[in-house]
Amino acid sequence: MASLPSTPARTPVRTCIGCRERAAKRELLRVVIGTGSDGRPAAVPDPGGTAAGRGAHLHPTTACYDLAVRRRAFSRALRAGEGLAGTPVGDYLASHVPDQPTD
């Protein structure tokens, strides 16, 4: 598969669990297993990419989040049980729209 001209060869690439397209790792939001507001295991955002353990990657958009939820991609990508909630990620994206400059 030919690489995109705009993507340098050494750029780490990950697949978005929502739309399943490959993108530079820095353009994706990392998610890991954490604890939701209800105290149950949930997919939580790891914007710094520093959390230990298995991570999954997602475009930081509500569109890709919705796709991931519909496909139950959080459970699959994080090797978690069925029904792993992605609510903290959705909340993060709702309050953190990357397309609009914050300053």
Ligand SMILES: [Zn+2]
């Ligand atoms: Zn995506």
